[in-house]
Amino acid sequence: MGNITLPNDQNITPETLKSLGRYDFPDPTSIDPEGIGLVAMGGDLASDTLISAYAQGLFPWFNEDEPIAWWCPEPRCVVVPSDYQPSKSLRKQARRERWQLTLNQAFDDVIRACSLPRSDGLPEGEHTWIHEEMIEAYTNLHAQGFAHSIEVWNDQGQLIGGLYGLKLGGIYFGESMFHYVSNASKLAFWGLMRLCEQSQVALVDCQLPNDHLMSLGATTVPRAEFLTQLDTLIRAGSVKWQKDAYIPLPVSLLDTPTPWQRKLS
Incomplete structure (x- = not known):
């Protein structure tokens, strides 16, 4: 199809x-x-x-x-955006940096950056489980408006971090994140939490727990509970994340009441 x-x-x-x-x-x-x-x-x-x-x-x-x-793992790792609390050090860094967040402006760059080996012992040049077949599949989903990326740019306009995943109704399925500069992926994650809050996305699925996700405020729920919630979350709907719907967000504004500003149609 x-x-x-x-x-x-x-x-x-x-x-x-x-x-x-x-x-x-x-x-x-x-x-x-x-x-x-x-x-x-x-x-x-x-x-x-x-x-x-x-x-x-x-x-x-x-x-x-x-x-x-x-x-479909047991248990399931999830984050409730409205419960997310950034660390004091991340708040402090956000206030002083001149970086910006964008939505859906460099999906291909983000997913390819996520595919590259980090500290997992892979030989140089070898990709993670995000190989070409996966990249093509999720890029197609992005073109159809289902997969979304959040990018972090430094003050020279260079991509330094980001994440990607899928949104169906009121749930976002997080896939992967990356950073080239310390804490850039954490700021992308914070940006995701705030965007979800503003657009009625009530849950972020992180799939499998790990120490990094748990440090960001993730928790685990029984698989049966997650599957029961899933239909309700999809049916709830949410604001669409169209490519050019939001103005680039300075990370210094992440802690303001409604940081993500929609463009006027």
Whole structure:
């Protein structure tokens, strides 16, 4: 299937999204009662397949040249944007930096930066699990208005950090983040939290817990609880994140009441 045509975030229903594509994904709690996390193998990364999977709480995670693996971990790592509190040191840095945040201005650069090895021991030049097949799939989702990036730019206009993921109704599925300068990804994450608050996105899915995410305020919930919430969150809808909908945001304004300012139509 090519481009996905849906009315808008206010009219998306879980049933519509789950029915996309040609695969019937199994119920995670039935197929994986022990909570290992692996739910299905095979299929493809077509846009309709991906949207259907995410609407059912699944996401792809596999190495290049391996079969596509679909996961729904137990427990699930999440962040409630309205509960997020940046550290005192991050607030202090934001006030003094002349950096800017943007939305959807450099998706390809962000996902490719996220794909590069960091401190995980990969040989130089080798990519992470975000390989070319994944990059193409999520770039297609971005072109169709489902995948979104937040970028951090220094005062010379250079990209120094960012993150990307998918938004369906009132939930954002975070995929990956990167930084070239210390704390740039944390500022992107803070920007995401504030944008979610302003646009009725009530939950950010972080998939699997790790020390970095937990330090940013993430927590874990039982998989069954997450899946129960998912339909409600999708149905709730939210403000659309169109490419040129928001004015670039100085990071020094992150702590103001409504930092992300929409452009006048």
